[in-house]
Amino acid sequence: MKGLITAAITAIVVVLVTAIGLLAIVVTDDDAQATELPGGGGGLRAVPEEFRPWILRASSSCKYPELVPALLAAQLHQESGFGTGHVVSPAGAEGPAQFMPGTWDTWGRDDDHNGISSPYDIGDAVMAQGRMMCSLIGQAKHSGITGDVRALALAGYNAGWQAVVDADGIPPYDETQNYVSVILASMPRFQGPGQLNVPGHGDGPNALRKAAARMGTPYSWGGGTPQGPSTGFCDGTNGYQNGRCIASHTVGFDCSSLTQYAYWPSIKLPRTAADQYRATADHPVSRSNLKPGDLLFWAHGSAIYHVAIYAGDGNVLHAPRTGRDVSLAPLTSAMPDSDYVGATRP
Structure with a gap:
């Protein structure tokens, strides 16, 4: 997002990125048989507590399974380091998800119901981030452009979707290349184990x-x-x-x-x-x-x-x-x- 201005004047480089998954394996014993615990997409760790419910909500609100909580968390970390307060980039991007004012007008809502729609409110910012990323993943899926749809969506968030279309892939800007690769590579840091399914009541x-x-x-x-x-x-x-x-x-x-x-x-x-x-x-x-x-x-x-x-x-x-x-x-x-x-x- 904060590369919307600088991306247009940056040199041309093309990058391919991949991300890895996590799998936690546990052992067994005679008294109680332990089962394999997969690191499913619903898990989340190493994020500030005030961001956690909003990241999980933003992820679950998207119909595309690629928008896992760890992707949103890694993106927030890259954008602002989970910044709170009056966080503003040199380019004028605002809040923890670093929205430019014009883009905020499109995606921002009063999701925390405090009477104001603000890119500085954690709930408003993360839900807007989720909506925009969900839309970009959908565009990537239906665009016919080859490549990891998460990478294409991240590139669209950073440089604008038209830049992705024009490049027929990840735009060849240094900042965008680094943005995409760092976020996908850091996802495992925020990927927790899959959500535990607990049957029964009492x-x-x-x-x-x-x-x-x-x-x-x-x-x-x-x-x-x-x-x-x-x-x-x-x-x-x-x-x-x-x-x-x-x-x-x-x-x-x-x-x-x-x-x-x-x-x-x-x-x-x-x-x-x-x-x-x-x-x-x-x-x-x-x-x-x-x-x-x-x-x-x-x-x-x-x-x-x-x-x-x-x-x-x-x-x-x-x-x-x-x-x-x-x-x-x-x-x-x-x-x-x-x-x-x-x-x-x-």
Whole structure:
């Protein structure tokens, strides 16, 4: 988008780009058979929490499957680095999705219903980005131009669709070439695992379903509340990565705040893993009888240090540790198997 002005005067180069997919494979054991967890198009990770619901909504609103959340996230990162506030490029492109004023007039809506249509509002900007990209993907599909329709759509977003038509492919501008290649190459950074399908109803499935919607949310020691993710803190031992305290500026969950959030307000679990074990220990569940939503606990000696939610098929959903995201993992390797204490059913 911000290349609309400079692209017209840039030198001629042609580029072919491809993108790669992710596939997460998990292992099995005798107690609970884990299944393969594909990295489907619905997953999302490593994006600021305020952008997450809008990216997912913009993706799901498009009828073309190529507009996956990771594509929109990678594009936003390239456009503005998920910029908020009054972000303006030297060419005059505005907001996190970097819309030129004339283009905003075409695609902008008051999607966040705050009474104003603004390229600086995250919801308005991301939904407008999604509408424009969806339209460009459709044009690419029906244009007869060969090549990756995602690449052609990105090129149209950056340089204008007419430039794509004139070039019969990705326009030969340096900025556009770099824009397309960087976004497609960085998609795996934002691609989370496929969305977890949780059947059934009741406290357990409902809690698992709620927690699964937070897959890809960063781990933050001490972060998270019953209302959602929040910044955490460092305590001299926890919350650090490579010697730096990152919990204090990472919006996310730790293991027990995720489980508390998942069950709240139907069941108001206490805050820490140890307290959650004590509060539910009178409803133990054997490893052979686990059901989705059951809580699983690990300990060093008698000190409970981790809790996870059973996700079915031999897998757990948890917030593992600093530097990782809320994710699925096999029960057998989520934490050291020798530390496994047992499971409870709240």
